[in-house]
Amino acid sequence: MTYLIAIAIIFLLAVIVIQIGKVSELAAKIRGEEEVATQSNNRTAFWLLIFMIVFLIGCVVSAWYYKDVMLGYGPLTAASAHGVEVDALFNTTLFFTGIIFVITHILLFWYSYKYRKQEGRVAKFFPHNNTLELVWTLVPLVVMTFLVVQGLIVWNNVMPDVDPDSQYVEVEATGYQFAWDIRYPGPDNKLGTKDFRKIDLANNSLGLDFMDDKAIDDIVLTGADNIVLPVDTIIRVRITSKDVLHNFYLPHFRVKMDAIPGLPTYFIFEPTMTTADFREQLREYPEWRELVDPLDPDSAEKWEEFNFELACAELCGQGHYSMRRIVEIVTPEEYQEWLAGKQSFYKSTVRNTDNDPRKGELLTYEIEDRKAELSDLFSTALSDDASDEDKLIRLKYVFFDTGSASLDEKSRYELEEISNILKQNSTVRVELRGHTDNTGDPDANRSLSDQRAASVRDFLVSNGVSESRLSSVGFGPSLPIESNETAEGRETNRRTELRIVSK
Ligand SMILES: [Cu+2]
Numbered sequence: 365m366t367y368l369i370a371i372a373i374i375f376l377l378a379v380i381v382i383q384i385g386k387v388s389e390l391a392a393k394i395r396g397e398e399e400v401a402t403q404s405n406n407r408t409a410f411w412l413l414i415f416m417i418v419f420l421i422g423c424v425v426s427a428w429y430y431k432d433v434m435l436g437y438g439p440l441t442a443a444s445a446h447g448v449e450v451d452a453l454f455n456t457t458l459f460f461t462g463i464i465f466v467i468t469h470i471l472l473f474w475y476s477y478k479y480r481k482q483e484g485r486v487a488k489f490f491p492h493n494n495t496l497e498l499v500w501t502l503v504p505l506v507v508m509t510f511l512v513v514q515g516l517i518v519w520n521n522v523m524p525d526v527d528p529d530s531q532y533v534e535v536e537a538t539g540y541q542f543a544w545d546i547r548y549p550g551p552d553n554k555l556g557t558k559d560f561r562k563i564d565l566a567n568n569s570l571g572l573d574f575m576d577d578k579a580i581d582d583i584v585l586t587g588a589d590n591i592v593l594p595v596d597t598i599i600r601v602r603i604t605s606k607d608v609l610h611n612f613y614l615p616h617f618r619v620k621m622d623a624i625p626g627l628p629t630y631f632i633f634e635p636t637m638t639t640a641d642f643r644e645q646l647r648e649y650p651e652w653r654e655l656v657d658p659l660d661p662d663s664a665e666k667w668e669e670f671n672f673e674l675a676c677a678e679l680c681g682q683g684h685y686s687m688r689r690i691v692e693i694v695t696p697e698e699y700q701e702w703l704a705g706k707q708s709f710y711k712s713t714v715r716n717t718d719n720d721p722r723k724g725e726l727l728t729y730e731i732e733d734r735k736a737e738l739s740d741l742f743s744t745a746l747s748d749d750a751s752d753e754d755k756l757i758r759l760k761y762v763f764f765d766t767g768s769a770s771l772d773e774k775s776r777y778e779l780e781e782i783s784n785i786l787k788q789n790s791t792v793r794v795e796l797r798g799h800t801d802n803t804g805d806p807d808a809n810r811s812l813s814d815q816r817a818a819s820v821r822d823f824l825v826s827n828g829v830s831e832s833r834l835s836s837v838g839f840g841p842s843l844p845i846e847s848n849e850t851a852e853g854r855e856t857n858r859r860t861e862l863r864i865v866s867k
Contacts, residue, residue, distance in 0.1 A: 402483065409480040416473035420466065432651055435615055439649045443642055443672065443693070445634040446522045447618035453518045460507055525600075526632055532598040535591075538570060539603075539610030539623040539676060542683030545570055546591050550581030550708055555602070563606075567719040574710055574721050580729065584709040590690045591674060594699035595638045604628045613677035614691060616642070620677060635693045642693075643667050731777045734761055738778060742785050745864050746792065755864040762820060762860045769815035771823060779820065782862065783827035793833045793865040796820045801854035802841040814838030820860055835865070 392400040432438030436451040526532045536547040536555055547570065549555045556572055556579020563571035572579045585591065593599055603612045605623035612631065613620045621631045637645070646652040646667035657663040676687035694702065711729075714720050741757045744750060762779065763772035771779075786792060798813030798820075817836035825831050846853035 402481070405480045405482075409477040412473050413477045416469055420469060432649060435618075439646050439652065440616065441645070442616070442618050443635055443637040444617035444619065445636055447616075447633075449518050449521055450618045453514055456514055457511055460511065522632075524632075525630070526598060530598070532600050532632075533594065534600040534602060535593070536602040536604070537612050537623065537674075538606055539612070539680075539687065540606040541608065541681050542676075542686045543587070544612075544674065544676075544687060544689055546585040546589075546689075547709075548583040548585070548703065548706070549578075550583055550703075552578060552581055554578045556580070556582050564719065567714065567717075572709065574714060577728065580710050580727060581708045582710070583703070583706045585706075588689070590692045592692045592694060592699060592702050593635060594696040595635050595641075595693050597696060597699075598632060598634050600630055600632045602628055602630050608680050609678050610680050610687065611677035613675045614672065615675065616672045622678065623676075638693045638695060639670075639672060642672070643670050646670055726774050726777065734778060735781045738781050739785065742789075746789060746867060750864075757862045757864075759820075759860045759862055764816055764819070767812070769812060769819045771819055776823075779823050780827060783824050783829050786824065786829045786833070789867075792867055794835075795863045795865050796824075796834065796836040797861040797863060798836070798838040799843055799857060799859050799861070800841050801857045802844070802848040803854065806840055810838055810840030810842075812838070813840050816860060 388400075427434075432440075434440070436442065436454065442448050442451050533553070534549055534555055538545045538547070547555060556574075556576045558571045558579075559573050560571050562568055562573055570584065572582060574580065601612065601619070601621075603621050603623045604627075605625045607625060609625075610623040611620065612623050614633075617633050617635060619631050619633050621629050623629065644667075647665075649667075652667040652670070653665050655661070655663045656666055656669055672691040672693060674687075674689040674691050676684060678684075680687075710720075716723050738757075745755045745757055747754075759778055759782075761777065762775040764770065764775075765772060786794070796817040798815075798817035800809040800813050802809075814837070817838050821831075821834045821836040824834055841848070841857070844853075844857045845859075846856040848854050848857060
């Protein structure tokens, strides 16, 4: 119905315009063409002047009215170190182009008024003037050179790469339709290598190369997790894309760079304000003190819910808008705390699955973790208030070849650590205890457990622990700690233990 009415209105308007045209044609015939043309020229020239005045005033008023929501002119100051320079460059350019804008508009409309067609006036023939040519060549030349040089200076300040030996945090942003994967380097502060041939959309969508130790601790933020970064720290963002062109845009930090498939780009910036600082700054402005939901008096004020954001600034497809992510700037301490709470992608989703190229291999971090675990157990066992239970340490990472007492190669890490601890606590005496499950002949099991405990003792002796401090005993299947009915239970029961005899 609305469409029908709209079409009818447009039709009627067209009829009116045609009728007016016919009427003025008739009027012109009656009054004489000349007189009508003059009147029409005067009218057009006058209204052009009015238009110019309204237009220029409109430009100034709208700029003033919207200044608080424009980047750089109200509370939305640059929140990065280089952003201040970029804003200053914009202002310089705006100053010169603004002057030209106003002058050319005044001249354009004033001339169309002054030199409108009038009775008896003829055009002046003005073929050439050297002075004028010089002026309108040299003035723009000087202004343009100044602006370009300013731009180059800012560009060189903003775009140099980081010194590899300096302190900085490097993160990687990979754009795809329609989200960003953000990769953090983890505790080693180095991003691991990637290889597009390793991309597996279900299990390794970034194509991380897990044979590279640097990739083992990399943290990947997917989905809607906030991007957290520390304030007053140099951030290098490695920017890349998996499908089409995207654009990594952090408006509040004046960071903007294309994400190009196959061609990594980067941007370096230093946030100078935390999210909390920036909110405090917004709080000074009445428009940010308004309620988020004007109908609910208990709702928060707008400044309280402000967040920095990452946007994709390239129209990359239908879901383009959903590439928005919240960026949270926090203090370096808060950042470290946040980072410590994140699991590495490899450890949480790949380790020891079928997709793990290092399945079965013992990795450096695991050796370190196990050492830490063992040293905790020892410090409890050697404390003054240790219970009998505390004094019995299960050696979880000591393994033997099946049915034999020869130690598996991987057992040495734990045993070497025990040797070190025993050497540091030189008065401690320990007993090594072997256990088996209940499968097979009990006597054979007892003898196997005896031999296994002895192998461990021998290993410690060969590592420099005095033989007089060590004893060994085999219990066979007689002391199970789990049911022997299940495979897991039997595996747990086949174990080696270390008991603190005396300190
Ligand atoms: Cu995009």
